[in-house]
Amino acid sequence: MDLTAEKLAKMIDHTRLKADTKPGKIDELCEEALSYEFATVCINSVYVEQAAKLLQDSDVLVCCVVGFPLGASITEVKALEAKEAVRRGAREIDMVVNVGALRDGNDDLVRSDIEAVVVASGDAHVKVILETGLLIDEQKVQGCILSKEAGAHFVKTSTGFGPMGANPHDVRLMRETVGKDMGVKAAGGIRTFKDALRVIDAGADRIGTSAGVAIIEDFRWAQYSDSWMQPDRPCWICPSRAASLDKQPKDVYLWYKQRCLVCPDRDENIFND
Amino acid sequence: MSESKTPQPYDEAIVLHVSLTNGTIKREPLDKDMIAKYLGGRGIGVKTLYDNLPPGVDPLSPDNLLIFAVGPVTATSVPTAGRSVVVTKSPLTGTVFDSNVGGHIGAYIRRAGYAAIVFEGRSEEPVYLWIDDDEVEIREAGKVWGENVEVSTDKLIEETDAKAHVACIGPAGENLVKLASIMTDKHRAYGRGGVGAVMGSKNLKALVVKGTGKVAVKDEEQLDLAVKRARRLIKKNPVTDKSLPVYGTPVLVNLANEYGMLPTHNFQEGTFNDAEGVSGEKLLERLSVRTYRCFGCPIGCGRISKTYGEEVGGPEYETIWALGPQCGINDLEWIAMANHHCNLLGMDTISVGSTIGCAMELVQRGKMDASLEFGNTEGLLELIDDMGHARGLGAELGEGSRTLAEKHGAPDLAMQVKGLEIPAYDPRGAQGHALGYATSNRGGCHLRSYLIGPEILGVPVRVDRDRPEGKADLVILYQNLSAAMDAFVLCRFTNFAFTVDDYAEFVSACTGIPIDGHSLLAIGERIWNLERMFNLREGIDGSEDKLPPRFNTPLPEGGTRNRVVLIDEMLPEYYRLRGWDAEGRPTKERLERLGLA
Numbered sequence: 001m002d003l004t005a006e007k008l009a010k011m012i013d014h015t016r017l018k019a020d021t022k023p024g025k026i027d028e029l030c031e032e033a034l035s036y037e038f039a040t041v042c043i044n045s046v047y048v049e050q051a052a053k054l055l056q057d058s059d060v061l062v063c064c065v066v067g068f069p070l071g072a073s074i075t076e077v078k079a080l081e082a083k084e085a086v087r088r089g090a091r092e093i094d095m096v097v098n099v100g101a102l103r104d105g106n107d108d109l110v111r112s113d114i115e116a117v118v119v120a121s122g123d124a125h126v127k128v129i130l131e132t133g134l135l136i137d138e139q140k141v142q143g144c145i146l147s148k149e150a151g152a153h154f155v156k157t158s159t160g161f162g163p164m165g166a167n168p169h170d171v172r173l174m175r176e177t178v179g180k181d182m183g184v185k186a187a188g189g190i191r192t193f194k195d196a197l198r199v200i201d202a203g204a205d206r207i208g209t210s211a212g213v214a215i216i217e218d219f220r221w222a223q224y225s226d227s228w229m230q231p232d233r234p235c236w237i238c239p240s241r242a243a244s245l246d247k248q249p250k251d252v253y254l255w256y257k258q259r260c261l262v263c264p265d266r267d268e269n270i271f272n273d
Numbered sequence: 274m275s276e277s278k279t280p281q282p283y284d285e286a287i288v289l290h291v292s293l294t295n296g297t298i299k300r301e302p303l304d305k306d307m308i309a310k311y312l313g314g315r316g317i318g319v320k321t322l323y324d325n326l327p328p329g330v331d332p333l334s335p336d337n338l339l340i341f342a343v344g345p346v347t348a349t350s351v352p353t354a355g356r357s358v359v360v361t362k363s364p365l366t367g368t369v370f371d372s373n374v375g376g377h378i379g380a381y382i383r384r385a386g387y388a389a390i391v392f393e394g395r396s397e398e399p400v401y402l403w404i405d406d407d408e409v410e411i412r413e414a415g416k417v418w419g420e421n422v423e424v425s426t427d428k429l430i431e432e433t434d435a436k437a438h439v440a441c442i443g444p445a446g447e448n449l450v451k452l453a454s455i456m457t458d459k460h461r462a463y464g465r466g467g468v469g470a471v472m473g474s475k476n477l478k479a480l481v482v483k484g485t486g487k488v489a490v491k492d493e494e495q496l497d498l499a500v501k502r503a504r505r506l507i508k509k510n511p512v513t514d515k516s517l518p519v520y521g522t523p524v525l526v527n528l529a530n531e532y533g534m535l536p537t538h539n540f541q542e543g544t545f546n547d548a549e550g551v552s553g554e555k556l557l558e559r560l561s562v563r564t565y566r567c568f569g570c571p572i573g574c575g576r577i578s579k580t581y582g583e584e585v586g587g588p589e590y591e592t593i594w595a596l597g598p599q600c601g602i603n604d605l606e607w608i609a610m611a612n613h614h615c616n617l618l619g620m621d622t623i624s625v626g627s628t629i630g631c632a633m634e635l636v637q638r639g640k641m642d643a644s645l646e647f648g649n650t651e652g653l654l655e656l657i658d659d660m661g662h663a664r665g666l667g668a669e670l671g672e673g674s675r676t677l678a679e680k681h682g683a684p685d686l687a688m689q690v691k692g693l694e695i696p697a698y699d700p701r702g703a704q705g706h707a708l709g710y711a712t713s714n715r716g717g718c719h720l721r722s723y724l725i726g727p728e729i730l731g732v733p734v735r736v737d738r739d740r741p742e743g744k745a746d747l748v749i750l751y752q753n754l755s756a757a758m759d760a761f762v763l764c765r766f767t768n769f770a771f772t773v774d775d776y777a778e779f780v781s782a783c784t785g786i787p788i789d790g791h792s793l794l795a796i797g798e799r800i801w802n803l804e805r806m807f808n809l810r811e812g813i814d815g816s817e818d819k820l821p822p823r824f825n826t827p828l829p830e831g832g833t834r835n836r837v838v839l840i841d842e843m844l845p846e847y848y849r850l851r852g853w854d855a856e857g858r859p860t861k862e863r864l865e866r867l868g869l870a
Contacts, residue, residue, distance in 0.1 A: 194734035213509050218733035220772045224790065225750050227743030228727070228734050236737075 052089020063092035071096030114150035127154035133164025158188030163247035165189025168202035175203025280489035286388035294394030313344030316760035318360025335395035353764035355568020375567035384484030441479035443619030460586025491785030522590035523553030533831030534702035544831035547603035594697035595626025601647030618661030627694035691716035702833035705744035722751035753797035815857025
């Protein structure tokens, strides 16, 4: 395996976005990020100044979410939040796309919303969270195209608060769409080094996770057996398996489930696994 | 050690040889080469047993050895460093056997200056060994012989020192019941394999230890760093920081049931309709009084419960299963009380519950005549008491499920491997775990290779529980690591948070021997192979690497339905990767490589 723990750590946005986060957790997050040399700490804007101070003079950047987690704030608010975050020390901005507009096919609104944040962020890199679990593939592709047109630097799969996390299918689709010039960040539900390696293999070059420490620590198990990476059943890593009528719009849910009917691995989708 | 109070490094620890036949006590320095090759604990115990026990010895004869041992990490600041092991030849399985306990006594053995205590022979009268740092004395134990574990513990502490810790047998060990445990802190058990019966066969009631010395490590700075890191990892891990502290091991009840792997009615089913009623969540809501921590443990998985107005230890997951779903019983209060009875008697709850479940099925199928019925607790506490005193039907069940089922002409109804009752995970639901059961040197055991971690819990990563491919490799990794862990000696639950490299760091810092993860696993492999050779010498060969035929039939319902154990697909690969021949015998080349030829 070519990937080292150090290289893997450099791909991780060490994330803490929960509502119950106290300042002490941000201190801990930053200490861990320095210790493991993660790419960034990914936090809410209220903690940007605190983290920036703790991480100054280090290679670990502050990444701030904007319009999070719904993406439904008005553009000016997103832009202002991004601008303020950058002023307070953020060097990367993870904004949530206007999901409703994207689903509605309102390309201009989606693009302008992203453009406003890109401009407001100045030199900071902007990642656009598509929340893929609320989209069908065509909409994911369109979200990638619009993000690229708007000058964003990355596209990102999920907030971690939506109906689905990252999966190889979405990452591969996004990588194929944006090409080599943009980054693809996989986020949501990445808990183990196997999850991480899977999305990296699919094309991700950044990983958002709150389990960064466990991923790097457990990655040391890899040297003791190749069997960890035995292939999983196709359904386990397929977004169609994760689809939920409770959490997704009916049309999106049905779109995912209809894929199962024509899936080449449909014979695997039997009984209980 | 107490006189000088100079911190003692592990390589200066003493091995005590106690002859109970002639009442002599001999002190020997710990062999340095032994540390390098076997570390301590299970490693040194197995090596001592292999070198000194000729084949064919009756486990309950004076010729058997009973070895208490600790390791190089014991009583240091490493989390969970209070554990200890007992190694002997098991009267239940006939195999080499190690049984592992938490509590505090391991740390006190080490603080008193000892690496191991080897008991040999048999005393004419009941005795106990009193270790007060350097002072070691064989004392008369007549006044506690016949007493239960709680009373014995209290009286022995009263007779010795309030700061002493006790490992003792109850009536079950005294009566040579093959399911007898050795108990410490009243409710922690060197649980399995009938090690308590071996102790009873020697007329040895207890080991009582007060240790006030300090232990030294070779590189304090290295250990401090490793321990700080280790504590952080335990805090970061959801199993060691949340599930186990909040629910204890019973958190597994609902999970195992969801997977259809909660053996019910003697493994006739894999789901229990009333699992919720005996779950960790229900235990927390109804019975839990407080948690219990072993020496140096930041996890605190132990429970103290209140049942029928009485505070009792436990119950653990395996116990809840054995005395609950295995017997079709859904009464959590009763299960906690039955567990308490087993603790007082000094009996292995897994084997007790599994053997009762076996008897219930024998009755169900008309193979045995007794007032036993799945789901019915009437008379069961009395039966458990009879088992502990080897009386009546209890005496029959106290021989374990293999003997019981054979006697009644239905050997296939005993859910055991090599005579040891299989614990609380239906092997049909996890192929790797099944292979671990089949190949375990001490018989049906979940702790030799806990593949429930990757196959069910997804720790460190999830692997497909139904695939046989790759499982031999993982089972060997876990078996070797477990053997090493029992040699240095730490708690299995640290596995959730630590990797092999962390353990190597501890051992290296404590011993001064440069050890990395691979060399640590090689030590584990050496121990595993030596155990295998012991068993082969006893006539226990590859034909015993099997599971009961029940697991060739799929379950009709639940999350593990439609599955059988694919042992024939995994075992040849396991032997090949182990460097063993097709019959499961270590090859000369492998033994030479391990320094065992």
